[in-house]
Amino acid sequence: MRAARVLLIAVGVLGLAFGAYVLVDTVALKRLPGLALWIGGAIVLHDAVISPLVFGLGVLTRRAGHRVAGSIIVTVQAAIVLGSLMTLIVLPAIVAQDLGPKNPSILPLDYALNLGLFWLALAVASVLVSLWFYVRTRRANQRPSRIQS
Amino acid sequence: MRRLMYEARAQLASPVRNPRMATVIGRLLGLAFLVCFGTGLYSHFLQQPLPWMTFPTRPAGLYQVTQGTHIVAGIACFPLLLAKLYVVFPQLFQYPPVTSFANFLERASIALFVGASLVEITIGLLNTYQWYPFPFPFKQVHFALAFVIIGSLAVHIGVKLPLISANWRAAPVPAPEERHPVDTGNVETPTDAHAENEPSAAEGLPRTRGLTGRVLSYIDRTPELPARTSRRGFLTTVALSVAAVVGLTAGQTFAPLDGVNLFGPRKKGVGQQGVPVNRTSAQAKVSTTALAADWVLTLAVGGTERSFSRAELVALPQTDVELPIACVEGWSQMASWRGVRLRDLVDLAGGSPDADLRLISLEQRGGFKQTEMGSEYVRDSLTLVALELNGETLDLEHGYPARMIAPGRPGVLQTKWLSRIEAIKA
Numbered sequence: 001m002r003a004a005r006v007l008l009i010a011v012g013v014l015g016l017a018f019g020a021y022v023l024v025d026t027v028a029l030k031r032l033p034g035l036a037l038w039i040g041g042a043i044v045l046h047d048a049v050i051s052p053l054v055f056g057l058g059v060l061t062r063r064a065g066h067r068v069a070g071s072i073i074v075t076v077q078a079a080i081v082l083g084s085l086m087t088l089i090v091l092p093a094i095v096a097q098d099l100g101p102k103n104p105s106i107l108p109l110d111y112a113l114n115l116g117l118f119w120l121a122l123a124v125a126s127v128l129v130s131l132w133f134y135v136r137t138r139r140a141n142q143r144p145s146r147i148q149s
Numbered sequence: 150m151r152r153l154m155y156e157a158r159a160q161l162a163s164p165v166r167n168p169r170m171a172t173v174i175g176r177l178l179g180l181a182f183l184v185c186f187g188t189g190l191y192s193h194f195l196q197q198p199l200p201w202m203t204f205p206t207r208p209a210g211l212y213q214v215t216q217g218t219h220i221v222a223g224i225a226c227f228p229l230l231l232a233k234l235y236v237v238f239p240q241l242f243q244y245p246p247v248t249s250f251a252n253f254l255e256r257a258s259i260a261l262f263v264g265a266s267l268v269e270i271t272i273g274l275l276n277t278y279q280w281y282p283f284p285f286p287f288k289q290v291h292f293a294l295a296f297v298i299i300g301s302l303a304v305h306i307g308v309k310l311p312l313i314s315a316n317w318r319a320a321p322v323p324a325p326e327e328r329h330p331v332d333t334g335n336v337e338t339p340t341d342a343h344a345e346n347e348p349s350a351a352e353g354l355p356r357t358r359g360l361t362g363r364v365l366s367y368i369d370r371t372p373e374l375p376a377r378t379s380r381r382g383f384l385t386t387v388a389l390s391v392a393a394v395v396g397l398t399a400g401q402t403f404a405p406l407d408g409v410n411l412f413g414p415r416k417k418g419v420g421q422q423g424v425p426v427n428r429t430s431a432q433a434k435v436s437t438t439a440l441a442a443d444w445v446l447t448l449a450v451g452g453t454e455r456s457f458s459r460a461e462l463v464a465l466p467q468t469d470v471e472l473p474i475a476c477v478e479g480w481s482q483m484a485s486w487r488g489v490r491l492r493d494l495v496d497l498a499g500g501s502p503d504a505d506l507r508l509i510s511l512e513q514r515g516g517f518k519q520t521e522m523g524s525e526y527v528r529d530s531l532t533l534v535a536l537e538l539n540g541e542t543l544d545l546e547h548g549y550p551a552r553m554i555a556p557g558r559p560g561v562l563q564t565k566w567l568s569r570i571e572a573i574k575a
Binding site: 001004005006007008009011013014015016017018019020023026027031032033034035037038039040042043045046047050051054055059062063065066070071073074075077078080081082085086088089090092093095098099101102103104105106107109111114115117118 | 160161224226227228231235239241253260261263264265267268271274275278279280283284285286288290292293294295296297298299300301303304305306308310313314316367368370371372373374375378379381382385386389390393394397411412413414415416419421422425426427429432449546567
């Protein structure tokens with residue numbers, strides 16, 4: 001274990017050093033602050049914006065759904081996460097399309113419409129899955145005894 | 150400060166946030182990173198080979214698969230990386246923030262790892278949209294960051310190796326009688342090597358008053374989800390997310406998914422003659438030269454130069470091949486090409502099929518106006534100087550009057566608007 005750890009860390013440090021070398025060797029120095037800003041910005045964006053939003057979403061959905069089964073809350077959370085993730089990936093495509101691609105074969109689809117349809121499909125699917133969970137939970141709770149869940 | 154950190158970690162405690170889940174998601178993410186790194190290096194060396202390198206020319210769709218995989222794995226990294234960060238998020242609030250110099254280095258390397266990974270997959274995604282809103286060059290930075298990320302990954306695995314190996318397999322599952330059919334029991338498995346450091350929400354620290362206190366107690370009163378539901382829900386969400394982002398975009402390269410290509414940056418069959426276009430004749434500024442009546446393709450491969458007009462090329466024996474155009478941006482398109490076998494043409498011009506070639510385009514500027522082709526591609530019977538595409542005369546956007554098409558090479562090396570072919574003196 002110890003040898004493997006030392007080897008991994010040594011290889012990693014070499015990789016880091018090589019990456020840094022390639023960076024200063026091939027990228028103009030005046031571009032590097034911009035890159036550092038993007039790397040720092042990515043950390044801040046994740047830790048200070050995305051994570052608190054996700055945390056807030058978790059709290060809100062659990063409170064809003066305190067009377068329903070956990071599986072239904074998780075279903076709704078999953079749908080929101082899926083939709084948000086897809087939006088995160090597709091939104092730049094919509095912006096780039098709006099700015100005008102260099103030729104018509106780049107970004108040829110109606111991404112905004114497809115994204116809307118995707119959200120719609122998620123809404124329908126989460127309602128159906130929730131209903132299924134609801135029915136299943138009721139049956140499971142009613143079978144052994146008549147006491148409420 | 151210390152209390153604030155504890156509060157944050159207690160609030161963020163969740164059945165999903167444990168070393169086992171970090172290992173489960175981490176190894177998937179690590180695998181995706183390694184796949185991206187390997188396929189990325191392959192693509193890099195195809196375009197900038199070291200002098201001793203030769204490449205396989207079969208299967209003809211090899212690059213289509215490697216680069217398609219590169220993009221698919223890169224897209225899959227979005228849900229996987231965000232899931233991994235979600236699992237380990239409470240680590241951000243370690244107290245004290247730094248315990249030793251080694252600990253400082255480790256945390257700094259994690260910050261670099263996270264930041265570089267987020268930037269790498271983001272600029273990769275934006276590159277597939279051909280949108281460059283960042284203040285640095287894509288290709289060089291994407292390449293350099295790959296080494297930074299794989300290096301940080303190795304360091305990270307090295308540091309966490311005991312924890313990873315302790316959590317590589319699942320902890321023993323609770324016996325069936327401990328489970329409730331509707332999962333109301335909070336079955337927590339005692340696996341956590343860090344457990345004694347992790348404060349639980351149940352500790353009930355005294356609340357401060359004021360707005361913060363109110364917000365915290367509001368959060369405190371939020372009902373917890375059953376642990377098993379949380380864990381299963383989390384894993385299902387991650388799996389569905391990967392399936393969605395991959396499944397709804399990969400149709401731009403994997404034909405079976407073409408029908409559900411809702412979000413791919415390219416669509417099969419969209420473009421002149423049913424093939425997408427990357428660099429246009431207008432961008433390459435070849436509209437006049439390529440359509441000029443006196444265009445000839447000059448071969449300087451033997452003792453003397455030899456030039457062929459388009460009519461002369463058409464009069465030579467023609468070969469039909471089915472080869473994909475596969476772009477570095479991850480899309481690909483199968484097409485039927487007709488033209489003169491390159492090795493026959495080289496032969497006719499008095500050259501040797503064992504020489505590497507330099508392909509020169511009519512393009513005035515651009516990184517790929519002049520490219521090199523290893524002799525393994527020159528010798529291959531599928532490599533053509535193509536004159537027709539999908540049964541029609543090659544469109545200007547696809548490289549009229551003549552372009553190169555070879556098996557297993559990236560689209561940028563399938564030189565359009567050919568002007569001159571030279572043997573490279575060894």
